Every structure is written in structure tokens, then in C-alpha cells.
Amino acid sequence: MTKDIVFISLSEEDMSALDTMNGRELLEGDTRTQVLEPSCILILIISGKIVMNMFVFGARQRSVCSSFLGYFCISLALVDFLLLVMISGIHYFQDFALWGVRFTNYHICLLTQIVSHVYGILHYPVVVSAALDYYLTILRSVKLPRICSGLLYPALVLLLWMAASFYVLNSPVGYSKLDAGITTYQCTFYISKQSFYLSAAVVSTVFLVLLFCCFEVVTFVKSLKISTYIQKTVILFSYGTEWPIRGTKRLMTVILFSFLGTWAPLVILQMIILILCSHIPGYMDMNIPWLFFLNSFLLGIFYGIKYPDLLLTEKIILMDPFINWKYSFLAFIDIGQSNGDGSVTEPSPKCLLV
Structure with a gap:
């Protein structure tokens, strides 16, 4: 008798079967052709996620350890790698005992289910913590010694990881009923609505800014020029002879262009996910590109709120490893304003978006 392993993605409210993957394990004496097992598919998916993490970390322009979100991204990459090692080991040894606990293929499902639930409930806490971090460091200009931030973050x-794990391990998990007479293991992958609502908020904000600054966007696009500077691609926008540049709409437009210049593909992906109402399991929904995407979004908001009192210090600029916000704000900073480190911003007739 064959044994079916069913991997099912379930939402928070609807516990009906979604995105079911059926696979078969061959028992002794079974000579039928074996398709790729669901556990193998799961290992391949998480391996792909780790490769994506490595690519994103390699593509960054600056260090990621200058903010809370940077430390959390590193911890997420470590948890992903640890999950891959654990489920790969279980899949390889199939059935073994460790410290008095017996592990089988069922624990591949169980571990991934627990991790998915932990990931799924961390979106709001992580965003709130990052927003509080930027509120203190950007808006309130709180300066912590390097050793304090290196311990606090x-x-x-x-x-956060301990609190989320404790909550998940002490919360009941619902399962759908299986057909009688079939030997199966059921894996219910947690689908979080937190990321869905966050994605909807980001996309809605982008469209609202586009509508609010539609005339400035048209003007900027008409004056757009692409060039290179120190082997990097830059986008130049002409502002005329006015210095510094004034106007809330112009500032919002520059922030929007800086954000979309880096994250436009991910914004389009979020739009597709929202339109299709796609169900993404928690172990894939929480990922490094998504966190860096939110990081740039939050920084753009706080930079805009802080203007015109924004000081382009090294600590402020290094908070985003992908967008060089300094060139976005140069044209909006008074030439007599100190950068906080004794230097003074030099004027330029252009605004550069790196």
C-alpha cells in the first residue's frame, strides 16, 4: 500500500485545502515509477530561496548592519539555512533517532510548518520595530554608541524570534480531515495576511504619490538623461537655475523615482500577487528582497518627513544598502547647511539618482 504525503497551503481563516502537492514514496517491493517526492521539491524550493538570499546580499552596495532591519535580514538568512540543513538531513537518513527523539519524513513537514507560521506572524512586528528605529535615528536624531547598537539590535x-516561536508552539494548529482508508501525512503551510496587507499599503502609497505628483512626474520624465559616473548608471533630472530646489511635490517625486528606480520589478510583482490573490506559504513569503524592499520604502517616508532638516550624515545614508539617497536630496539641501560631520554640501544644477 502506497503512502501519500500531501502538502497543503492554508490561510488563517480558510482551512480548506489549497495548492496541494501530491507525491508518492516507494515502499519495499514497489517497482512502479517514482515521481519527485514532495520533500525533494520542498528542499529545492528552500535551496532556491537561499541562493536568492546570497545573490541579494552580494548585490548590495553597502553594509546591512547599520539598522535593526539589517540585523534581522542576516538572522533570516541563517534561519533559512538552518531549516535547509535540518530537512535535508531528515530526508537523507529517512528514519533515525537523535537524543531520544525519532525523526521521520513527517518531521520535514512539521518543521516547515512551524517555520512558516513563525515567519507569517513576524511581518508586522518587524516593520513596526524598523519604523521605530528610523523614527529615533532619523526624526529624533538619537545617536547611540556603536557598541550599544551592536548589542541592542x-x-x-x-x-522577536523567541516570542514568535513561543507563540506558535503554544497555539493550536487546525488540520483538514483526510479521506478514510488512505495513509497520509498532511502538511498545512501557514499563509499570512500580514504581508498581503503590507503589500497593498505599499502599492497603494506608490499610486497615490503618482496621482498627487502627476505633473511633476511628466516634467521629470521629459528632462530625463541617463549617464555614467564612476562606472555606475545615474539618472539626471534638470531643475533649471533654482537652488536649493523647493516644493513638496518635487521632493515626493524624487523620492518616488529613487524608490522605483531600484524596486520597480518588485512593485510590479506585488501588483500581480494582489490582483491574483495568490497564496504564498509563509516560508517563502518572508524573504530578504521583501525586507530590503520595505526598508527602502520606510526610509523614503522618513526622509521625506525629516526634510528640510535632513542631515546627510554617513549613518543616515548607510541605512539603505541599495539606494543612494544622498544624491536624491542634494538639490533640496541648502548649500550652507552642514552635513553634521563638518562638511558642507556643494551645489549642483542637477539631481542625481544612483
Whole structure:
């Protein structure tokens, strides 16, 4: 008698079967052709996620350890790698005991289910923590010693992981009923609505800014020029002879162009997900590109709120490893304004978006 392993993605409210993957394991004496097992598919998916993490970390322009979100991204990459090692080991040894606990292929499902639930409930806490971090460092200009931030951020990250894990392990998990007479293992992958609502908020904000600044967007596009500077591609926008540049709409347009210049593909992907109402399991929904995407979005908001009192210090600029916000704000900073490190911003007739 064959044994079916069913992997099912379930939402928070609707516990009906979604995105079912059926696979078969061959028992002794079974000579039928074997398709790729669901556990193998799961290992391949998580391996692909880790490769994506490595690519994103390699593509960054600056360090990621200058903010809370940077430390959390590193911890997420470590958890992904640990999950892959654990489920790969279980799949390889099939049935073994460790420290008095017996592990089988069922634990591949169980571990991934737990991790999916933990990932799924961390979206809001992570965004709120990152927003609080930027509120203190950007809006309130709170300066912590490097040794304090190096201890505070990892401690907060560890606290979030422990709190989420404790909540998941002590919360009941619902399962759908299986057909009688079939020997199966059922894996219910948690689908979080937190990321869905966050994605909807980001896309809605982008469209609202586009509508609010539609005339400025048209003007900027008409004056657009693409060039290279120190082997990097830059986009130049002409502002005329006015210095510094004034106007809330112009500032919002520059922030929007800086954001979309880097994250336009991910914005389009979020739109497709929202339109199709796609169900993405928690172990894939929480990923490094998504966190860096939210990081740039939050920084753009806080930079805009802080203007015109924004000081382009090194700590402020290094918070985003992908967007060089300094060139976006140069044309909006008074030439007599100190950058906080003793230097003074030099004027330029252009605004550069790197």
C-alpha cells in the first residue's frame, strides 16, 4: 500500500485545502515509477530561496548592519539555512533517532510548518520595530554608541524570534480531515495576511504619490538623461537655475523615482500577487528582497518627513544598502547647511539618482 504525503497551503481563516502537492514514496517491493517526492521539491524550493538570499546580499552596495532591519535580514538568512540543513538531513537518513527523539519524513513537514507560521506572524512586528528605529535615528536624531547598537539590535532580533516561536508552539494548529482508508501525512503551510496587507499599503502609497505628483512626474520624465559616473548608471533630472530646489511635490517625486528606480520589478510583482490573490506559504513569503524592499520604502517616508532638516550624515545614508539617497536630496539641501560631520554640501544644477 502506497503512502501519500500531501502538502497543503492554508490561510488563517480558510482551512480548506489549497495548492496541494501530491507525491508518492516507494515502499519495499514497489517497482512502479517514482515521481519527485514532495520533500525533494520542498528542499529545492528552500535551496532556491537561499541562493536568492546570497545573490541579494552580494548585490548590495553597502553594509546591512547599520539598522535593526539589517540585523534581522542576516538572522533570516541563517534561519533559512538552518531549516535547509535540518530537512535535508531528515530526508537523507529517512528514519533515525537523535537524543531520544525519532525523526521521520513527517518531521520535514512539521518543521516547515512551524517555520512558516513563525515567519507569517513576524511581518508586522518587524516593520513596526524598523519604523521605530528610523523614527529615533532619523526624526529624533538619537545617536547611540556603536557598541550599544551592536548589542541592542541583535538582542531585539533574538527577542522577536523567541516570542514568535513561543507563540506558535503554544497555539493550536487546525488540520483538514483526510479521506478514510488512505495513509497520509498532511502538511498545512501557514499563509499570512500580514504581508498581503503590507503589500497593498505599499502599492497603494506608490499610486497615490503618482496621482498627487502627476505633473511633476511628466516634467521629470521629459528632462530625463541617463549617464555614467564612476562606472555606475545615474539618472539626471534638470531643475533649471533654482537652488536649493523647493516644493513638496518635487521632493515626493524624487523620492518616488529613487524608490522605483531600484524596486520597480518588485512593485510590479506585488501588483500581480494582489490582483491574483495568490497564496504564498509563509516560508517563502518572508524573504530578504521583501525586507530590503520595505526598508527602502520606510526610509523614503522618513526622509521625506525629516526634510528640510535632513542631515546627510554617513549613518543616515548607510541605512539603505541599495539606494543612494544622498544624491536624491542634494538639490533640496541648502548649500550652507552642514552635513553634521563638518562638511558642507556643494551645489549642483542637477539631481542625481544612483
